[in-house]
Amino acid sequence: MTTTTNSHTWIGKDIKRREDPDLLTGRAEYTGDVKLPGMLHAAVLRSPYAHARIVRIDTSAAKKVPGVHAVLTGREATVVLDPLPAFCAEPVVEHAIAVDKVRYAGEAVVAVAAESRYIAEDALELVQIEWEPLPPVIDVLEAMKPDAPKVHENLPSNVVYEHVFIFGDVDGDFARADHIMKRRLRWPRATAAPMEPAGAVCKYDPPSGRMEVWSTTNMLNYVGWLIAGSLKLAPHMVNFYPMYTGGSFGSKHVTSKVIAIAGALSKVTGHPVKFMEDRIDNLAANDAQAADRIYDAELAVTKEGKFLSLRLHAIDDYGAYFVFAITGNTNMMSQISGPYTIGSLENGIKAVLTNKNQQGVFRGAGSDVGNWVLERLVDATSDELGIDGIELRRRNFIQPNQFPYKMPTGNVYDSGNYPGVLDMALQHANLDYWRQEQVRARKLGRYIGIGLATCQQRSTYSATEFWFHNPGPATGLTTTAESVRIGIGPTGGITVTMFSPFWGNSPETVVSQVVGEEFGVDPTTVSVAYEGTSQGLPSAGPGGSRMTVMLSGAVQGAAAKVKEKMYKIAAHLLEASLDDMEVREGRVWVKGTDRSLSLTDIGMKAYWNKFDLPADMESGLEGSFTYDHPYTTAPSEDRKDLGVFYPIMGHAAHIPIVEVDIKTGQVKFLKYLAVHDVGTVVNPRSLQGQIRGGIAQGIGVALYEEVRYSPEGQNLTTTMNDYLVPTVAEVPHIEIYHHVTPSPFTAYGVKGGGEGGRMVAPPAVTRAVEDALKPLGVKIDELPMTPEKIVKWVTQAQAKTP
Amino acid sequence: MQDEDFVTIRLTVNGGTHRLVVEPRRLLADALREDLGLTGTNLGCEHGVCGSCTVLVDGQSVRSCLMFAVQANGHEVMTVEGLARGGELHPLQQAFWxxxxxxxxxxxxGFLMTAYELLQHNPNPSEEEIRSALSGNICRCTGYQQIIEAVQSASQAVAGASATVPSGTGA
Structure with missing residues (x-):
């Protein structure tokens, strides 16, 4: 249901995914499927304490178990293993296996390699550890106090990072405002929990110093050289193979810990070693728990409902380590003022360490939280000023003629039509009917609520977001390139090689469709391959909703190189001008004539008929292209301007209709409507799948998902019985429409759409539940809205109104 | 490990019979994946919640992470590898595609095997019946809707086709 006409042949065509047949028949090879001669299996003993010193470890009995090849404590592992790679500037050191002290319940203490996972786990049961428990630091507000026990003794405080970013005249705008909306808001610690836990198989070859790695990591080319440092290997001696990955949602960007454990055990035993997390390993220790924030949030508003300025102060519970620094907070500064013309803003960040598994990345990467906080303030404004939420948004939207739009932090929004997206949503929402239903139901004691959220979905990250929170000159990573190689064989068949792996997205389909477009061939005839890092070209890998944008650009660039050579060959053979060449329908034509050569004609000449080529031309027909980020700039040294770092900006409007059972706290969806604008659509059905899956995860964090810890620091959600992700019973039918505003900066005008569903659903669902409970006066300031919380809110509200 | 700790079992998997010598504690999932190389069956939670490892034993769905290989001794097991015939996808696989x-x-x-079992018993299920049948399988990617549509589509394809449609090999 795309609204604009499509001038392309294959871009935007709703073809079946290229990836699926192998996945449907069980032939796709995931990391856990790898089996090598002599391969051992690893298992890990985890800390029962949230915070404790390791006094003594006795592994002698474990070592005697037949079939056990190695038992490694953290201290012993340091011979082959340095600390894990970290992106933070702060001296927060993490070992793959804890050395001397554990900082969260579930941290690895001993690793075993044995002939089977069964034997490895038997051996772990025989390990004796003497512990000195330390007082755990669990509550984030307690952790901030000066006398709190320290998670890392080398740091002055558990507040590991603190800074207030100010963009524009925030104080002045607040002074000028007629109203200030204030809320204290609580976003829960969720986690990606992909169906495939993380894992790795490492095979070390002592004579050559080479290591081969089959793993679940998505960022092969980053991780390769980072983990080489931890494993004390030369980076070019480590080869990562691209594996099919069973979902990531951000959690498998690095997965350095599983690689380090398998790699260390392989170095020690001389055997290939497989270490796959089981679900408990994953939920307790995957290093991918997500934003866990308390916000003091304020919006300065005029009496007409115009938003002037936004002031946010966050306390974020980062857990025991700090691998990605505060990327979850920097990320949201790309779209923190949303689709609205807010002139100034302040973003205060306190990152706090506690005795919990650390934060990593989860779909949205903090921008999910930002959207929820902003829309909570917009809804509060609507309620307090008595301005309808739709009208209020219209008054504040950036208008279509204002793009490219530089927002207060310095990031640029490339293009958009926010009123158009909202109009499309309203056109399909049938709100008049639902408002009548709402009135009718309330008379019967039933509570129906209508939600609305209009949010940004940034895509295509730039690496500056990893470090610009630290002041000073631009010294960090600035490259996030993606490469492909296109080869046309002697018989005219086209092969595209990618250098980043499949992780549940549709890279094979995307590159096939773009190649189809570029050469005028049927995408199903294109052969797609993945390459490991030893043969690799620069590729940052999937993340930050970038792959469709980056692969489209890379394919277009490589295709241009191949076409240039094809044109030279064809012009030479057809005795025509180079300028008159064009490719369509799989042939190179002399424009405006019926003279042409097929790809096979040209391929045969390129590979086998040197005499027929132009004199100075080398044989073969292939082109590689490394596509750099389409639009990124450096931050200013004073960080009053963060530069352009996430400019490919999508947008969405969601309208869920829910019914809340106030006795049981159950929330039932009566309708869910989503309109997304992610620029030019490459493949409608795979985009719809991404949106629906993202909305399911957004419903998850709105209603169910939370990693919970006891006051002693025990993780209470280490099984899928306890960490509740939505099942088919909870996720409704989701109606999707596409609005198309192409990006001016990318190939074909594509934008990334991988995270939008999860970034927009939480505020929409929150508003729907709040609207349902409006007659009771319930205000919602925290997620997830579990049944027990809803019943509690309703009970409290009823107690207030006699 | 003493020899008497091992048990010889016979499994019929996707129509072929295999003799295996396993420890009594060996999970059916591990026997299928590691001993028989049938890695299409995936382990998602290993505590019986997610349904990724669902296979059919004598035509009934089981969690292969909660069943010992010895319990399947003498029984017929069907895995995802048993759905397609040669190069031809099963109508369910075709519909999922x-x-x-x-x-x-x-x-x-796991979804395919669960849906296969459903269609064996109920060739024309309603959306509610499909949701009920799939409620023990977790998918983190799709939001389920396109899975439901695939099962609906497959049921129509199976119902619309003649008896020559392959029904899989194991059940």
Whole structure:
């Protein structure tokens, strides 16, 4: 249901995914499927304490178990293993296996390699550890106090990072405002929990110093050289193979810990070693728990409902380590003022360490939280000023003629039509009917609520977001390139090689469709391959909703190189001008004539008929292209301007209709409507799948998902019985429409759409539940809205109104 | 490990018979994946919640992470590898492809086997019946809708086709 006409042949065509047949028949090879001669299996003993010193470890009995090849404590592992790679500037050191002290319940203490996972786990049961428990630091507000026990003794405080970013005249705008909306808001610690836990198989070859790695990591080319440092290997001696990955949602960007454990055990035993997390390993220790924030949030508003300025102060519970620094907070500064013309803003960040598994990345990467906080303030404004939420948004939207739009932090929004997206949503929402239903139901004691959220979905990250929170000159990573190689064989068949792996997205389909477009061939005839890092070209890998944008650009660039050579060959053979060449329908034509050569004609000449080529031309027909980020700039040294770092900006409007059972706290969806604008659509059905899956995860964090810890620091959600992700019973039918505003900066005008569903659903669902409970006066300031919380809110509200 | 700790079992998997010598504690999932190389069956939670490892034993769905291989001794097991015939996808696989009822594919074999069992007993299920049948399988990618549509589409394809449609090999 795309609204604009499509001038392309294959871009935007709703073809079946290229990836699926192998996945449907069980032939796709995931990391856990790898089996090598002599391969051992690893298992890990985890800390029962949230915070404790390791006094003594006795592994002698474990070592005697037949079939056990190695038992490694953290201290012993340091011979082959340095600390894990970290992106933070702060001296927060993490070992793959804890050395001397554990900082969260579930941290690895001993690793075993044995002939089977069964034997490895038997051996772990025989390990004796003497512990000195330390007082755990669990509550984030307690952790901030000066006398709190320290998670890392080398740091002055558990507040590991603190800074207030100010963009524009925030104080002045607040002074000028007629109203200030204030809320204290609580976003829960969720986690990606992909169906495939993380894992790795490492095979070390002592004579050559080479290591081969089959793993679940998505960022092969980053991780390769980072983990080489931890494993004390030369980076070019480590080869990562691209594996099919069973979902990531951000959690498998690095997965350095599983690689380090398998790699260390392989170095020690001389055997290939497989270490796959089981679900408990994953939920307790995957290093991918997500934003866990308390916000003091304020919006300065005029009496007409115009938003002037936004002031946010966050306390974020980062857990025991700090691998990605505060990327979850920097990320949201790309779209923190949303689709609205807010002139100034302040973003205060306190990152706090506690005795919990650390934060990593989860779909949205903090921008999910930002959207929820902003829309909570917009809804509060609507309620307090008595301005309808739709009208209020219209008054504040950036208008279509204002793009490219530089927002207060310095990031640029490339293009958009926010009123158009909202109009499309309203056109399909049938709100008049639902408002009548709402009135009718309330008379019967039933509570129906209508939600609305209009949010940004940034895509295509730039690496500056990893470090610009630290002041000073631009010294960090600035490259996030993606490469492909296109080869046309002697018989005219086209092969595209990618250098980043499949992780549940549709890279094979995307590159096939773009190649189809570029050469005028049927995408199903294109052969797609993945390459490991030893043969690799620069590729940052999937993340930050970038792959469709980056692969489209890379394919277009490589295709241009191949076409240039094809044109030279064809012009030479057809005795025509180079300028008159064009490719369509799989042939190179002399424009405006019926003279042409097929790809096979040209391929045969390129590979086998040197005499027929132009004199100075080398044989073969292939082109590689490394596509750099389409639009990124450096931050200013004073960080009053963060530069352009996430400019490919999508947008969405969601309208869920829910019914809340106030006795049981159950929330039932009566309708869910989503309109997304992610620029030019490459493949409608795979985009719809991404949106629906993202909305399911957004419903998850709105209603169910939370990693919970006891006051002693025990993780209470280490099984899928306890960490509740939505099942088919909870996720409704989701109606999707596409609005198309192409990006001016990318190939074909594509934008990334991988995270939008999860970034927009939480505020929409929150508003729907709040609207349902409006007659009771319930205000919602925290997620997830579990049944027990809803019943509690309703009970409290009823107690207030006699 | 003493020899008497091992048990010889006979499994019929996707129509072929295999003799295996296993420890009594060996999970059916591990016997299938590691001993028989049938890695299409995936382990998602290993505590019986997610349904990724669902296979059919004598035509009934089981969690292969909660069943010992010895319990399947003498029984017929069907895995995702038993669905397609030669190069031809089973109508369910075809429908999952057509509707894109998958993304990362990890949970997909479990969904396929569960849906296969459903269609064996109820060739024309309603959406509610499909949701009920699939409620023990978790997918983190799709939001389920395209899975439901795929099962609906497959049921129509199976109902519309003649008895020559392959029904899989194991059940």
């Amino acid at each position: 057509e509707k894109q009822g998958l993304q990362c594919g990890f949970c997909t074999p």
